[in-house]
Amino acid sequence: MAYPKQSKTLLAMISRSKRKAVTRTSFDGFVKFLGYENIKSGDILKELLESGKLVRHDFPFLNRTKTVFALKDTPLAALILEISENAYISHGTAATLHSLTTKVKDIYINWVSASLNNEPDRPKSVLSRQVAE
Numbered sequence: 001m002a003y004p005k006q007s008k009t010l011l012a013m014i015s016r017s018k019r020k021a022v023t024r025t026s027f028d029g030f031v032k033f034l035g036y037e038n039i040k041s042g043d044i045l046k047e048l049l050e051s052g053k054l055v056r057h058d059f060p061f062l063n064r065t066k067t068v069f070a071l072k073d074t075p076l077a078a079l080i081l082e083i084s085e086n087a088y089i090s091h092g093t094a095a096t097l098h099s100l101t102t103k104v105k106d107i108y109i110n111w112v113s114a115s116l117n118n119e120p121d122r123p124k125s126v127l128s129r130q131v132a133e
Contacts, residue, residue, distance in 0.1 A: 003044050006036055010044060011053055014071060019078040021057075021070035026082075045069065059083060076107075084111040 013030050014022055022030070024045075031041035048054040052072070057079050059066045066083045077097050081087050090108035095101045 003039060003047060006031075006034070006039060006044055007048055007051075007053070009034060011048065011071075014054070014069075019070075019082050020074045021068050021078050021082040023066070023068055023082060027069060080107060080109055083109060087111040 010027070010030055013034075014020060027045055028041045031039065031044065036044075045054070049056055049069070054069045055072055055074075057068045057070060059068070059080070068079050068082045070079055070082075075097075077089065077094075080089060087109055088111070089097070090110060092101070092104040093106075093108050096104040096107075
């Protein structure tokens with residue numbers, strides 16, 4: 001590894017984070033916060049992915065794909081909640097993830113997004129991938 005110290009520090013930050021997962025924006029923020037100005041965050045991320053210490057998860061949506069990077073054994077719920085800052089899963093999806101039902105075959109994610117007109121936040125629902133894990 002070209003950046004062993006930096007990689008170890010970043011992995012420690014991710015493992016201590018609430019969800020054990022990060023988006024690319026969050027990863028870049030960690031690199032900037034640590035003061036690694038002369039290192040491209042993409043280079044460190046590439047090393048961590050190639051070494052298998054981080055895993056890339058792509059979630060296809062209708063208008064774009066969201067990518068989350070996580071430690072190997074990160075639970076699915078943590079991955080999908082990292083998709084958006086204000087994300088939460090539906091009641092049916094939560095029941096499926098806790099093995100309380102098998103009726104829900106899709107993962108439903110909601111998040112609150114402020115409107116441009118200073119109106120109250122409204123939930124936006126999106127459909128992700130089928131529950132396979």
